[in-house]
Amino acid sequence: MSGAEDLSNKSVELKEDKQFDVEAEDNLEDDYFDPTRYLFYRDRKEWADLEPVPQDDGPNPVVKIAYSEKFSDVFDYFRALLKNDERSDRAFALTAEAIELNAANYTVWHYRRVLLQALTKDLREEMRYITAIIEEQPKNYQVWHHRRMVVEWLKDPSEELEFIADILSQDAKNYHAWQHRQWVIQEYKLWDSELEFVETLLEEDVRNNSAWNQRHFVISHTTGFSEPALVEREIQYCLTQIKKAPHNESAWNYLKGMLQDQGLSSVPGLLERVLRLKETHCSPYLLAFLFDCYEDALENSSQEENKSDEELKETLEKALEICHLLAHEKDTIRKEYWLFLGRSLKNKQGADEPAPGQQERS
C-alpha cells in the first residue's frame, strides 16, 4: 500500500556514511529516509489540526473487531472529519483509503457523495473509480448504489450495459448486476438490444435462471405477451431449449409463467406437444406442468358446457396418475407434497371434504 510522506521543512544532516545516497529525512531520528514507509495520519503534519475520534464501545464491547493500528488510525481521522462535517480535498482523499479498508461502510460512501457534490469533483473520474471497485467487489450493495447515484448525476447510462455485461461474464447470476441492469434499462429506455443479450447468455448457459427472468422482463415491458404469434414464438423457444436440456426448471417456469394466467388448458395443442415431449425429454418439471394443465382443465370445466362427466373423470385420473408417478418415481424428494396435491385435487373435485385449510400465522 503506498504511503504518504510528511516532508518537514527542516532537513537534517545525517551522520551516515556519505557513500550512500540518502535524501533529507523528516524526523529527528538517526534513520534512513524511506519514501515508501507508511505514515499514520496522527503523524502527518497537515492533519495535526484534527483531533482523532476513536470508536467507543464502552466498558464491555460485544463482537469487537480487532483492528490493526493502521486501520484504527484511518478511521479515527474519518470520524473526526465526519464530526466536523469537513468539506475538503483531504477528506475526499481519506474516504478512498477508508473504502479500501472497508468498502461495506455505507457512511463512508455517503460522506464521499456529499464531498463529490460539495467540491464539484469530476464525475467521469468517479465512474472510473467505482468501476474498478466493483470489479474487485461485485457482491457489495454499497458500491452498486454509489454507481447508480453517479450515473443519475451524470444522466449518462452509456457505459452501463457494457460494464454490467463484463461483470456478468465473471458471474452470470450476480443479483446486484442484474438489478442494476434492469434499473438502467427501465430508467433510460435501453430495451433495444436486450433480448439479443439474453439469448447470447442463454446460449452460453441455458440453465441461467437470471437470463430467463430477464427475457420475461424485456418482453413484458416491450411487446407484452398478449399477441398469439409472439406467444407461439416463445412457446417454441422454450420447447427448443427443453429439448436441448430437459432437466431445466427455468425453461419450464418460463413456459408456465407466461401462460398460467390465461389458463394452461386454454392454449390449443399445448398439452399434446408436452405429451409428445414426455416420451423423450421427461423431467419432474414436465410432469408437474402436465399436472397443472389437467388441474387447470378441471377448474375451468364449470365454464365449459361441452365437457362431459366422463371427460372430467378421465382428466382427474390422468392428474392423479401424474401425482403418483412424481411421488413414487420421478420426484421422490417431494413425495409427500405430490401425494398431498393428489388428495387436494380429489377433494376439490369430490366436493365432499374441503381441502386442508390454511391458517395465518401471526
Place this chain on the structure above:
Amino acid sequence: MAEEESQFEEFEQIDFLRDRHVRFFQRTLQVLPERYASLETTRLTIIFFALSGLDVLDALDVIDRKTMIEWIYSLQVLPTEDEANLSRCGFRGSSHIGIPYSTKGPGVLHPYDSGHVAMTYTGLCSLVILGDDLSRVDKQACLAGLRALQLEDGSFYAVPEGSENDIRFIYCAASICYMLDDWSGMDMQKAIEYITGSLSYDNGFGQGAGRESHGGWTYCAIASLCLMGRLEEALSQRELDRIRRWCIMRQQSGFHGRPNKPVDTCYSFWVGATLELLDVFQYTNFDKNRSFILSTQDRLVGGFAKWPDSHPDPLHAYLGLCGLSLIGEPSLRKVHPALNITQRAFEHVQQLQQTWRESAGSCGRQH
C-alpha cells in the same frame, strides 16, 4: 457420495455437535479478527445471530445478559433535546460513527448519526431475547425514524440519508412494527402493494418488481404479510398455491435460493420457514434436508457454512440451527417462523405487549 462412506463416517456426519456451536457463538460475541472489518456497520446483526443462536440452543446462560443489554442500548439513536432528529432515530449497527458511549438520552447532535432499519429490527430482537422489557426504547422515536424511511412505492430505505430500497427493509420494518405493536411506523397498504408487485411470473418473489425470484426475498414477502396479518387478503388461494409450489421446488437435498443454483444452508431457513408459514413444510423431505445442513457443520470450530468444506460464519451458523429447529431437531428450541426468534422469546414479546395494552387501557389513553 454417501453410499461410498463407511457406516461409521455416516454416523459422524449426522452427529449434531451442540457444544461446539455454543462455543462458536460465544467466541463470536467476544473478539473477531480484522478480516471481519466489513461487518463493522452490521455488528448488531451479528449479535442477533449469536444471541438467537444461543437461545435456539437453550444456552443463553453462558452470557452476561446485563452487560449485553447495556451495550445494545448504547446503540440507540435517541432524540436530541429539541427532537430535531426524530426522523433519524432507531438503532445503529455499531459505534463506528464515533458517538461517545452512552445508554441514556438525550441524543447527541451529530451531522451523520442515524439509525439503520435492520439494526433497529435486530436490536429489538436481541433485547427481547435477553429478556429486556424495552422500557428504555424510545418507541415513538423509532417509529418516526421508520416512517422517514418509506418511499412512495411502499419499499423502505435502510437509512434516512438514502441507500438502496427493497423488500428486505419492508421485512425489517414489519418486524419492528410487530414487536412494538404499533403499525403507525408504516403505510401498510403501500408496503403490501410493493410486496405483491414483487411476485414474479414464476411465482417466487424478487427484491422488487421484475426481478428474479429468490428464496430470501420470498421469505421477506410472506413473513411480512403474515406479521401484518394480511396474507390471505393480499394473495389469492391460487397465488398462494403457486407460491407453495415455487418454494417446495427449492429442495434439492437441502434448499437453494433460485432455480439452477447450488444448495446453501441458509435457505433451509428462508425457504423452510416460508413453507412453514404456508402450512406445507410438513411435505418436505426432512432427512435429506437434515443431512445437507449437517454436512455443512464445522466439526472443529462449530457453526455451519453455506456449503460443505467451507468456513462457518455467524449467519449460516444461526440459520443452519433454525433450519434444524424447523424439522424438529430434539435439542433445539422452536423458532417463530415469521419473526425469526424462538417461540420462548416470542412469548416474552406477547407478554410485554399485554402489559403495554393494560397500562394504556387503565390510564384511559388510546393505544
